[in-house]
Amino acid sequence: MIAITGYSGFVGTELLKKINIEECVLLGRKPITGSYKHQFFDLSNPVQDLDLSEVKVFIHCAARVHIMDDNSANPIDEFRAVNTKGTLNLASQAAKAGVKRFIFISTIKVNGESTTGRKPFNEQECAPEDPYGISKAEAEQQLLALGQQTGMEIVIIRPPLVYGEGVKANFASLMRLVNKGFPLPFRSINNNKRSLVSVYNLVDLIKVCVEHPNAANQVFLVSDDHDLSTAEMVQLMAKVQGKSNLTLPIPTTLFSLAGKVLGKKQIVDRLIGSLQVDITHTKKTLNWVPPYSVENGFKLSAKIK
Incomplete structure (x- = not known):
């Protein structure tokens, strides 16, 4: 039996398409249509007992997600309450119930915010800068410690920007702008590189980590293994939508x-800067390669409404 949190989210929804529903128990506030076993759980409420007696693998996708303009009075405490304390509570219950493996979907923000002027991030680095990244990094550290104490296997996956059909936020907005044929000022942003991962490649890696013996007690970075500049990203978005690539050469200094x-500044830094990940360890350890090319992923994402 596999327990899953965050099943109604972007990653969780795709994950449910690839896993046998007879082998799943969903943990969350609302059941969903289908023949799934469900238990009520609120990640922000640590005082809840779960029946995990039949669970062998726990996939934890739920989180308080990063928000660009977070107006919370004390955001670090709110992120920690859910992403750190809530995660440790789940993992502690899982360990007590005899769950063999706990898979934690973390974030590349544990590594930091940018690789501009440096080498790509690797799985050994940890230098979070914002409350979201800090809360996830602390969760990782506590999970690994819990694994050492209890023998439960811990698997940590740190994705960069995840995209695919139904994605929202900046990726979806840019895809729509390209589709409408507006001239965009991105032709000169061609010296940066950003790692992305389609939700299809991420879910494939999660599935591999459910059973692969080499995944135990490891941290894995993940990407499509094909990094793009902003200019290349816009060009590919135009190609998969059958549109002309109307971009203007506005200098990055502007x-x-x-x-x-x-x-x-933060938004612009993401637009013109680099954020690359090195997935050599992931590929070698798990004998894994991303099954979907970045062009495949963009084609599927072009169905965004």
Whole structure:
């Protein structure tokens, strides 16, 4: 039996398509249509007992997610309450119930925010900068300690930006702009590189980690293994949608200036900067390669409504 949290989220929804529903128990606030076993659970409430007696593998996808403009009075405490304390509570219950393996979907933000001017991130690095990344990093550390104490196998997966059909936020907005044929000022942003991962490749890796013996007590970075500049990303979005690539050569220095003047430096840094991950360890340890090319992933994402 496999227990899954975050089953109604972007990653969890795709995961349910690839796993036998007869082998699943869903943990969350609302049951979903289908023949799934379900137990009520609220990640922000640590005082809840779960029946995990039949569970062998636990896949923890739920989280308090990163928000660009978080107006919480004390965001670090709110992230820790869910992502750190809530996760440890789940894992502790899983260990007591005899669950063999706990798979934690973390984030590349545990590594940091940028690889501009440096080598790609690797799985051994940990330098989070924002409350979300810090809460996930602390969860990772506590999970690994719990695994050492109890013998439950811990698997940690750190994805960068995850995209696919139904994705929202900036990726979806950019895809729509390209589809509408608007001239976009991104042709000169061609020296940066960003790692992405389609939800299809991420779910495939999660499935491998459910059973692969070499996954135990490891941290894995994941990507499509094909990094793109912003200009290349826009070009590929145009190609998969059958549109002309209408981009203008606006210098990156103007983007940087606009970011400072408008107070949008973080957004601009993501647009013109680099964030790359090295998945050599993942591929070698698990004998895994991403089954979907980045072009396949973009084609499926083009169904965004």
